[in-house]
Amino acid sequence: MASNLSAAPDFRLTIPQSDKRRPIFFTATIRKSSIKKRLPISCNSSQSSPKTSQNLKESPNPKNPSLSDQLKPLSATTLSTTKDQRTHLLSKPKSTWVNPTKPRRSVLSLQRQKRSPYSLNPKVKELRLFAQKLNDCDSSSESAFISLLEQIPYPLTRENALLILNSLKPWQKAHLFFNWLKTQNLFPMETIFYNVTMKSLRFGRQFELIDNLANEMVSNEIELDNITYSTIITCAKRCKMFDKALEWFERMYKTGLMPDEVTYSAVLDVYAKLGKVEEVLSLYERGVASGWKPDPITFSVLAKMFGEAGDYDGIRAGKPGLARSLFEEMVESGLTPNEKSLTALAKIYGKARWAKDAMELWERMRSNDWPMDFILYNTLLSMCADLGMEEEAERLFEDMKRSEHCRPDSWSFTAMLNIYGSGGNASKAMELFEEMSELGVDINVMGCTCLIQCLGKARRIDDLVRVFNVSIEGGVKPDDRLCGCLLSVVSLCEESEDANRVLTCLQQANPRLVALVRLIEDEKTSYETVKEEFRAIVSDTAVEARRPFCNCLIDVCRNRNLHGRAHELLYLGTLYGLYPDLHNKTVDEWSLDVRSLSVGAAHTALEEWMGTLSKFVHRKKELPEIFSAHTGTGTHKFSRGLANAFASHVEKLSAPFRQSEERAGCFVATRVLRSGNWISSTSKIKFNSSTVKIL
């Protein structure tokens, strides 16, 4: 086949814009350079320079499938792609893939790149000492470093140079040494010298230097091997330059080099970090179809992705199930899961609220004597916190105390504080706090937040104030979440004296927020004033704490019977984008989603919504058949109680919503066509139960 490099098609992977949110497989297209309507995979894609592209000896030879080809939807090749079948595929890859008449092209090399054998260097000790001297010399002076280098008391053979290069840190020194070596012309600079230098540069996150070195290799026709590519790719990944990582992966394919499993799993992780779940699964499945048996590291990459991709408050998205199938497959194939694989899985089970699987996993870990480290212990404790498994957490915590290398640290204590906190066990949480001071384990801002939340719910304001003060003295820097937590306690306080004591704590952490509370409490404050101060504070607050701030402020108002102000705040929250998915309207159904709202904010939102409906009725505008309000089922520990509170509020308003039997966590009312006679009274709309059919 004639190969004309300049006319070679652009094989960059592209995803049609309209397909970005498709649940199953995206469509990859091989784009000719003239077609520009597609989105590149990265938002900031940079093309390699023409010079390096040519030097890479890229070939359109179909034996070297491009990444785009790897990612073609399986439906276009041999597999159907429904979720059920995928789960089956993951558990029985071989039987699904056998196709003797048309074997699939391999996408990765099953043989991991061999390293050159380590030759024993008789001068290893002395050379290490010399390298240490180089490491110790003044980093700011290049000339001092070079002159010291020139005093090397040993012949600078290839092996000696490699040993020194390997021992130099930080990256600046390794880089200097490497550049100096090149000027000495003592021996040819082979791939391994570049690889070792690149690894050092990676520690310094010096992607640009690595990129330069890689291009230099291409120019000088020094072979780039799998170790080179995986180092480049992981450096780009660590620098969050995902487009560069993928670009180098593409370049590797184009030169005809097959990735081995290390490079391949590094790339899977790049896609995982980009949130491109379907692409990861596609690559994974193709790898398996090539005969690859993924190892525990690949499992961790996939499992971590599943853990982050799941919509855990929604319909569960099927991802935890895939992680479980993969895990079982891995164990069945004879691999022993390690600490990191187990950490990833424990995290998923916790987030997915899969208590039974979590318990079984733990039993298996114990009976099989699978490895544990302190991160795994801490993750298991967090999992117990997610699942409310207090006794199991206590057992684990005791295990840690008895262990030699996994003594509880501030993470472990925080997890325990979270467990006692979410279980409402303020006494045990306080015992833990005392234990921490005895053991000299400092409480951190997260532990402090959990404990204060717990003490606030138990109305133990004395303890709360003490914990806050001790934490501040111990160096805790309050963040926005801790402030939100204090504000939520303020909203719970029935006695103004208690509220004021908590506000005194909050004053130290966020005086402006306290000033806002004072403003909104004062009925004389104008809406415009509240709006301006609210906007200023929200824009200054961490994104994840903005909505909680607004929720709490609304709660404060409601608890002080300042309903008008609560409505103003809900409006402001909506105005500034804190409640983006609150309302949804289709022709047939109008819905209100209050899952991310506090009880007070949810009440306010319902009143607001019904007020709007009332206006529609008055104006005789067309109404949908169904009205629904989503409170969630309360499976998440922070959303418990919302459904109950909502139910009683609905009853108080005599609104005809009832919990739906078919749709969990959903209140539904429906309009009766024959009448449509909606009656409103005073400020609230009343759905007359004689005219409204209740589902």
Place this chain on the structure above:
DNA sequence: GTAGGGTTAG
């Protein structure tokens, strides 16, 4: 950190 891949919260 002895040429390459993956781990922890409120």
